[in-house]
Amino acid sequence: MICFFVNPASGGGNGTRVWKKVERAIRNRESWSVVFTEKPGSIKEHLESGAFSDITAAIAVGGDGTIHELANAIKGRDIHLGVIPAGSGNDFARALGISNDPVKAAENIFLGRTIRLDLGSLDERLFLTAVGSGFDGEVARVTNKAAYKKWLNRINAGRLAYLIGVVQVLIRYRSCKVRMEINDEKFELDNVWLIAAANLKYYGGGLPICPTADGEDGKLSICAIHGVSKLKALTILPRVVTGSHTGLKGVAMLEGQSCKITSDSPLPIQYDGEYAGKMNAVIRNIPSAITVII
Numbered sequence: 275m276i277c278f279f280v281n282p283a284s285g286g287g288n289g290t291r292v293w294k295k296v297e298r299a300i301r302n303r304e305s306w307s308v309v310f311t312e313k314p315g316s317i318k319e320h321l322e323s324g325a326f327s328d329i330t331a332a333i334a335v336g337g338d339g340t341i342h343e344l345a346n347a348i349k350g351r352d353i354h355l356g357v358i359p360a361g362s363g364n365d366f367a368r369a370l371g372i373s374n375d376p377v378k379a380a381e382n383i384f385l386g387r388t389i390r391l392d393l394g395s396l397d398e399r400l401f402l403t404a405v406g407s408g409f410d411g412e413v414a415r416v417t418n419k420a421a422y423k424k425w426l427n428r429i430n431a432g433r434l435a436y437l438i439g440v441v442q443v444l445i446r447y448r449s450c451k452v453r454m455e456i457n458d459e460k461f462e463l464d465n466v467w468l469i470a471a472a473n474l475k476y477y478g479g480g481l482p483i484c485p486t487a488d489g490e491d492g493k494l495s496i497c498a499i500h501g502v503s504k505l506k507a508l509t510i511l512p513r514v515v516t517g518s519h520t521g522l523k524g525v526a527m528l529e530g531q532s533c534k535i536t537s538d539s540p541l542p543i544q545y546d547g548e549y550a551g552k553m554n555a556v557i558r559n560i561p562s563a564i565t566v567i568i
């Protein structure tokens with residue numbers, strides 16, 4: 275049984291619109307059911323209710339936050355994961371080349387072609403795309419609670435909300451000293467603006483922060499922007515839009531199975547675009563952790 279978990283709130287209401295198209299397209303197919311999420315966390319509640327014991331595939335109709343919830347809710351169970359993109363960022367779907375056309379994406383779900391994908395973990399929680407600490411964690415904190423996000427999502431301008439958040443944070447954000455440990459190698463970094471640890475290459479709605487990240491290689495790709503003034507950081511950050519930041523002075527690209535980030539004052543962290551809080555982070559790659567329908 276395939277179960278679609280539709281988040282009506284994703285993409286500022288896009289979830290419902292996308293589901294209507296999918297429903298028309300799959301009306302004559304068998305062995306599927308649908309659940310509408312009521313609030314953050316409700317996917318887990320539904321799955322734990324015991325009413326879904328016959329699910330073989332769980333499909334998020336939503337954005338990266340919905341698929342993040344779904345992956346965590348099916349943790350440890352033999353359920354394939356899929357997505358019909360309906361969010362504002364859709365970085366998971368973008369990285370895996372999943373169609374933005376709801377009907378095509380739904381057809382592919384029923385074709386059932388799968389890959390084994392690595393996941394990342396931040397403490398006990400799983401993530402699919404990337405963890406960002408420092409500047410982008412702060413952007414997630416500011417943007418996710420901003421009233422303008424809902425407004426802009428409603429007019430399909432979710433990316434603009436993120437850009438406003440970037441400008442807000444740029445004005446007041448200060449770099450700091452960070453201790454980073456990749457596998458067993460220790461680094462002391464000054465003037466750290468951000469450290470991202472990625473399973474897949476995009477975050478923030480299509481920003482290729484780690485352009486060579488590969489969700490099937492058993493490693494995290496790590497990008498640290500550090501050791502530069504705010505003025506210099508301001509010239510680097512826009513280059514992330516095209517992925518052309520990687521060779522610049524002040525940008526270190528690394529990789530490893532694990533990445534620990536600690537600082538005297540814990541940094542704000544986001545994972546899959548969701549704000550996780552201020553913390554010292556232990557991030558790991560979990561190789562071939564999940565089966566994804568692509």
Ligand SMILES: Nc1ncnc2c1ncn2[C@@H]1O[C@H](COP(=O)(O)OP(=O)(O)OP(=O)(O)O)[C@@H](O)[C@H]1O
Pocket residue numbers: 281282283284285286311312313314315336337338339340341343360361362363364365427432546547548
């Ligand atoms: N019925 C609901 N009402 C409000 N929020 C919900 C509901 N169901 C789920 N959510 C929450 O909605 C949040 C946003 O969903 P999601 O991330 O999929 O959309 P998005 O932010 O538009 O997309 P993206 O993350 O790709 O930019 C998630 O954190 C999820 O927990």
